Amino acid sequence: xxxxxSADQVRAAERPALDAGMGAVLxxxxxxxxxxxxxxxxxxxxxxxxxARAVALVGKGNNGGDGLWALANLARxxxxxxxxxxxxxxHAEGLAALRAAGGHVLSLPGVPTGREYLSFQDPQSDRYxxxxxxxxxxxxxxxADVVIDAILGTGARGGLRGPAASLVGALALxxxxxxxxxxxxxxxxxxxxxxxxxxxxxxxxxxxxxxxxAAAKAxxxxxxxxxxxxxxxxxxxxxxESLGEPVLGRLDAGEARALLPRPSADGHKYTRGxxxxxxxxxxxxxxxxxxxxAALAAGAGMVRYYGPASVCAVxxxxxxxxxxxxxxxxxxxxxxxxxxxWLLGSGVSGDEQLDRCRAALGSGEPAVVDAGALDLxxxxxxxxxxxxxxxxxxxxxxxxxxGTEWNREEVEARSLAALSEAVESTGVTVLxxxxxxxxxxxxxxxxxxxxxxxxxxxxxxxxxxxxxLGALLAQAASAEGADDDGRWxxxxxxxxxxxxxxxxxxxxxxxxxVGRPLTARDVAAAVPLVWDDIRTGR
Ligand SMILES: NC(=O)C1=CN([C@@H]2O[C@H](COP(=O)(O)OP(=O)(O)OC[C@H]3O[C@@H](n4cnc5c(N)ncnc54)[C@H](OP(=O)(O)O)[C@@H]3O)[C@@H](O)[C@H]2O)[C@@H](O)CC1
Ligand SMILES: Nc1ncnc2c1ncn2[C@@H]1O[C@H](COP(=O)(O)OP(=O)(O)O)[C@@H](O)[C@H]1O
Ligand SMILES: [K+]
Numbered sequence: 246x247x248x249x250x251s252a253d254q255v256r257a258a259e260r261p262a263l264d265a266g267m268g269a270v271l272x273x274x275x276x277x278x279x280x281x282x283x284x285x286x287x288x289x290x291x292x293x294x295x296x297a298r299a300v301a302l303v304g305k306g307n308n309g310g311d312g313l314w315a316l317a318n319l320a321r322x323x324x325x326x327x328x329x330x331x332x333x334x335x336h337a338e339g340l341a342a343l344r345a346a347g348g349h350v351l352s353l354p355g356v357p358t359g360r361e362y363l364s365f366q367d368p369q370s371d372r373y374x375x376x377x378x379x380x381x382x383x384x385x386x387x388x389a390d391v392v393i394d395a396i397l398g399t400g401a402r403g404g405l406r407g408p409a410a411s412l413v414g415a416l417a418l419x420x421x422x423x424x425x426x427x428x429x430x431x432x433x434x435x436x437x438x439x440x441x442x443x444x445x446x447x448x449x450x451x452x453x454x455x456x457x458x459a460a461a462k463a464x465x466x467x468x469x470x471x472x473x474x475x476x477x478x479x480x481x482x483x484x485x486e487s488l489g490e491p492v493l494g495r496l497d498a499g500e501a502r503a504l505l506p507r508p509s510a511d512g513h514k515y516t517r518g519x520x521x522x523x524x525x526x527x528x529x530x531x532x533x534x535x536x537x538x539a540a541l542a543a544g545a546g547m548v549r550y551y552g553p554a555s556v557c558a559v560x561x562x563x564x565x566x567x568x569x570x571x572x573x574x575x576x577x578x579x580x581x582x583x584x585x586x587w588l589l590g591s592g593v594s595g596d597e598q599l600d601r602c603r604a605a606l607g608s609g610e611p612a613v614v615d616a617g618a619l620d621l622x623x624x625x626x627x628x629x630x631x632x633x634x635x636x637x638x639x640x641x642x643x644x645x646x647x648g649t650e651w652n653r654e655e656v657e658a659r660s661l662a663a664l665s666e667a668v669e670s671t672g673v674t675v676l677x678x679x680x681x682x683x684x685x686x687x688x689x690x691x692x693x694x695x696x697x698x699x700x701x702x703x704x705x706x707x708x709x710x711x712x713x714l715g716a717l718l719a720q721a722a723s724a725e726g727a728d729d730d731g732r733w734x735x736x737x738x739x740x741x742x743x744x745x746x747x748x749x750x751x752x753x754x755x756x757x758x759v760g761r762p763l764t765a766r767d768v769a770a771a772v773p774l775v776w777d778d779i780r781t782g783r
Pocket of ligand 1: 309397406458
């Protein structure tokens, strides 16, 4: 499984090699991987390396060291390279290598002393270091074919400070306002992003590519930092065996393919999983229709729908396969008919539908708890087999109801903290929807999936996800074995894969297209195609 690791885990994995005096070897592997990725990017854009310009923003630590060694490598291949030092120290060997390869060294003014244009403090080679102000630093970057962001890596604490913050702030403005701003390649993690939480404090550049070493850092899987990282390429440096368990997993195509349920030769509809759906209402019948069609499309053996007679009529006019029950729920009683799992809450409104949700929750089967039913889950519920599916706004409301005030923006800025708080307070599994879908269950491994497309941000898309997850949950609950602690988070992550890939099929991106608008119905219709699409393990 693809996994993401904390800075401490990566440091611990590197420790034996560092103790054995192999620090320079690890750095040369990292820098070589970075240089190769930058060369590829330059070739794609210009056809060749000769005459190309690369600039690296260089911090004081080993992240800056990687950037300096990578520039030296690029210089030997004909690229005109410059380092902009943003701190008053820099990795000494990396700097010497860059100078030996003919690279230029520029340094920002040292802000704290108040002395203007303080040149880089290196007595042996001062003459090679040209002081530049922030404005010139920006110009140098704008003229480059690629900008390497090597200010901070796993040693970052808090947002960028001092001269680095001034330069990156000005560059971020240029990047936001200028079409021709060169692509940024982040070294290990985008500087200014917390490597463990993905939180952003202060200015940050949006990378087209992040070249990360040994393994992805957690920030590359976590919003909002992950949105600054672009494509992520992992460069092995020889310490991977010592990494242990990741803090966040990500199902790849091969794993998802192995997990997708398939009927056994002697299976029947009940062994394939019966899903009970309490969704929609007279006000929002569409949510029920979308959830039921997605559940059928994701392979449920049977879908039973519970709701008002008028919604049953709408559903059966379009989906005759669905078995509808329009009787009202008797408090404290089970709803009629056996099911293996529930989908509750998408588009529900009114007391009758909420009573049905309560009855279903009381039955003890696993359940997807969406939208209107989220209010029924309280602190200390302690049922990992309940999977909540809020988006950021709904999670903020849930957390506020549980006792800590959050708003949507805060959840988006600190999504891992918000998710963890919800899981710890309720004791249930939570899937947080968004460009990266995050999943966590009590005590279990978390997942971050990024399989979709922004075209999925369309009304009803969440109802389709809930339907897919309900069907996969019913199939998982009816399957024998596989009753480990991680199964609820895993099935939720799998649903995010199916939903995301169905979105990419519906938008044309899975077939190599640039993307086109889609409707939630298109996504539901594409769900069965995921079983084919994923077979090649792409
Ligand atoms: N170890 C290895 O073998 C390998 C490591 N590798 C590479 O090393 C990177 C980790 O290097 P690192 O540990 O030197 O930390 P790094 O991220 O460069 O920060 C350096 C210094 O910056 C400072 N600083 C902190 N926060 C700040 C802020 N907000 N704003 C401004 N300054 C701030 C802080 O200094 P302080 O402020 O505490 O004096 C800190 O000490 C890793 O990401 C990878 O690229 C690879 O080559 C593979 C082999
Ligand atoms: N920018 C994006 N990139 C990829 N997927 C997205 C993006 N924005 C939203 N999504 C996905 O689209 C779905 C939207 O769900 P939701 O917000 O509940 O919509 P609705 O309530 O309209 O059904 C979620 O599965 C979410 O992960
Ligand atoms: K960096």
